[in-house]
Amino acid sequence: MIKVTNVRKTYTGFELNCSMELRKGTITGLIGRNGAGKSTLFKCILQLIYPESGEIKLLGKDIKDITEADRCRIGTVMSDSGISGYLTIEDAEKILKNFYPKFDGKAYQEMCRQAGLDPKKKIKDLSTGMKARHRVICALTHDPDLLILDEPTSGLDVIARNEILELLRNYMAANPDHAILVSSHISSDLENLCDDIYMIEDGKIILHEDADVLNDSYAILKVRDDEYRDMDKSHVLKVRKEMFGVICLTDDANYYRTRYPEMIVEKSGIDHLIEMMIGGENA
Amino acid sequence: MKGLLTKDFLLIRNQWTSALIIVAAGIFMAFSMQPSACIAYLMMIGMMLAIGTTGYDEFDNGYRFLFTLPVSRKTYALEKYVFAAIIILGFMVIGVAGAAIVTVVKYSAAALDILELLAEALAMFLIVMVALSFSLPSRLKYGSEKGRIALYIIFGILTGIGLLLGYVLPAETVNAMEMFVKSHATAVIISLTILAVAVIAGSVIISIRIMEKKEY
Numbered sequence: 001m002i003k004v005t006n007v008r009k010t011y012t013g014f015e016l017n018c019s020m021e022l023r024k025g026t027i028t029g030l031i032g033r034n035g036a037g038k039s040t041l042f043k044c045i046l047q048l049i050y051p052e053s054g055e056i057k058l059l060g061k062d063i064k065d066i067t068e069a070d071r072c073r074i075g076t077v078m079s080d081s082g083i084s085g086y087l088t089i090e091d092a093e094k095i096l097k098n099f100y101p102k103f104d105g106k107a108y109q110e111m112c113r114q115a116g117l118d119p120k121k122k123i124k125d126l127s128t129g130m131k132a133r134h135r136v137i138c139a140l141t142h143d144p145d146l147l148i149l150d151e152p153t154s155g156l157d158v159i160a161r162n163e164i165l166e167l168l169r170n171y172m173a174a175n176p177d178h179a180i181l182v183s184s185h186i187s188s189d190l191e192n193l194c195d196d197i198y199m200i201e202d203g204k205i206i207l208h209e210d211a212d213v214l215n216d217s218y219a220i221l222k223v224r225d226d227e228y229r230d231m232d233k234s235h236v237l238k239v240r241k242e243m244f245g246v247i248c249l250t251d252d253a254n255y256y257r258t259r260y261p262e263m264i265v266e267k268s269g270i271d272h273l274i275e276m277m278i279g280g281e282n283a
Numbered sequence: 284m285k286g287l288l289t290k291d292f293l294l295i296r297n298q299w300t301s302a303l304i305i306v307a308a309g310i311f312m313a314f315s316m317q318p319s320a321c322i323a324y325l326m327m328i329g330m331m332l333a334i335g336t337t338g339y340d341e342f343d344n345g346y347r348f349l350f351t352l353p354v355s356r357k358t359y360a361l362e363k364y365v366f367a368a369i370i371i372l373g374f375m376v377i378g379v380a381g382a383a384i385v386t387v388v389k390y391s392a393a394a395l396d397i398l399e400l401l402a403e404a405l406a407m408f409l410i411v412m413v414a415l416s417f418s419l420p421s422r423l424k425y426g427s428e429k430g431r432i433a434l435y436i437i438f439g440i441l442t443g444i445g446l447l448l449g450y451v452l453p454a455e456t457v458n459a460m461e462m463f464v465k466s467h468a469t470a471v472i473i474s475l476t477i478l479a480v481a482v483i484a485g486s487v488i489i490s491i492r493i494m495e496k497k498e499y
Contacts, residue, residue, distance in 0.1 A: 078344070096286075098286040
């Protein structure tokens with residue numbers, strides 16, 4: 001659905017330079033800190049900005065050849081932008097109906113009703129959570145094949161975040177051959193949603209892994225200095241010095257569990273993973 | 284383009300109270316001055332209202348969302364001209380109707396020459412579209428605030444050139460030009476219409492290029 005190859009975009013003090021792929025039937029998460037390059041990459045894919053080099057394929061086509069009809073197959077959420085705040089929920093429906101031939105007005109009204117969105121209310125007068133929900137509803141109600149969602153849960157409390165994630169799960173359950181590319185700086189959002197995770201830092205992809213592999217194989221090893229000195233480090237990705245000794249990030253927890261039964265091997269979780277990938281040193 | 288037009292009409296609808304005041308002021312103007320004066324006034328206001336929709340699009344990173352919709356930058360730029368033309372024509376119709384009513388009330392039914400009024404309105408339409416052709420690209424390139432300053436500079440330069448020509452050209456030349464216009468009225472009107480259309484077309488091309496180059 002999306003293939004990004006060596007895309008490069010530079011700003012003063014920042015360079016995006018990365019490759020990634022989103023396959024049909026998957027939810028792919030892009031995770032990284034604020035300013036890591038997530039939005040820049042999304043903007044490149046959506047042609048809001050123009051990369052200096054590299055290639056981007058969207059729906060099997062070079063992005064330069066994407067037509068307005070192709071764009072009807074994509075639903076988008078940008079975290080800091082949406083339909084003009086001066087318009088009402090009802091107005092948004094009229095606008096979307098005229099943009100998308102497959103726009104489903106009934107589904108839009110029903111989803112807005114379920115989300116407690118008053119049709120007469122201006123978008124600028126909605127709460128942050130309501131605005132975020134409305135953006136996702138706008139992206140979902142024209143039967144898109146592909147969703148590109150930049151920080152759809154940004155600034156929301158845990159309940160509002162879960163409601164949005166539920167909308168996305170329902171979308172994939174109803175359309176198993178579609179795909180979602182979603183970014184977030186909140187790891188727990190992506191941890192339980194995605195099939196595939198890319199981690200971005202300083203404009204570069206520093207990790208790409210299947211979500212199941214991340215859950216099952218990646219782990220944190222807590223070892224004393226002497227243990228660290230003697231242990232096999234062939235599956236250690238990053239290390240960090242601590243008061244008690246060293247913590248190591250491994251991509252093969254079972255290897256260490258089997259080989260060193262006494263070793264403390266803890267499930268890493270994406271937060272820890274990010275922390276180690278960004279803050280840790282090479283073994 | 285239908286989606287963009289819907290958006291702009293819905294946005295401009297928010298200003299209907301201002302529009303009513305503007306129309307009332309136009310009718311007052313028609314009473315106190317030449318009845319036809321309100322046509323030009325209303326059309327200029329229509330142009331400004333139409334251009335004002337770019338401010339709404341720009342607000343709160345609006346362009347970033349707009350260009351994720353199924354709309355190209357080219358269509359966006361073209362739509363602004365189409366939308367402005369529709370609004371200006373709408374205000375023209377109101378202006379012509381207002382001027383006709385004021386003429387009948389203020390003078391008499393016999394004083395009303397509807398064809399002359401329409402011809403004047405159509406000429407004004409072209410002039411306002413030319414004014415739009417200068418304003419819109421600068422608004423698209425520099426945004427609402429800087430665009431306004433750029434617009435003042437453009438119109439300042441044009442006025443300066445006009446004043447300079449009036450000062451530099453000898454009276455005989457000006458008289459000769461007036462004579463020429465009077466004796467070749469049809470040719471002059473056709474030439475000016477072609478020139479206006481060319482300016483509008485050029486402006487559309489420039490606006491498309493501006494939009495295609497911009498990053499959001």
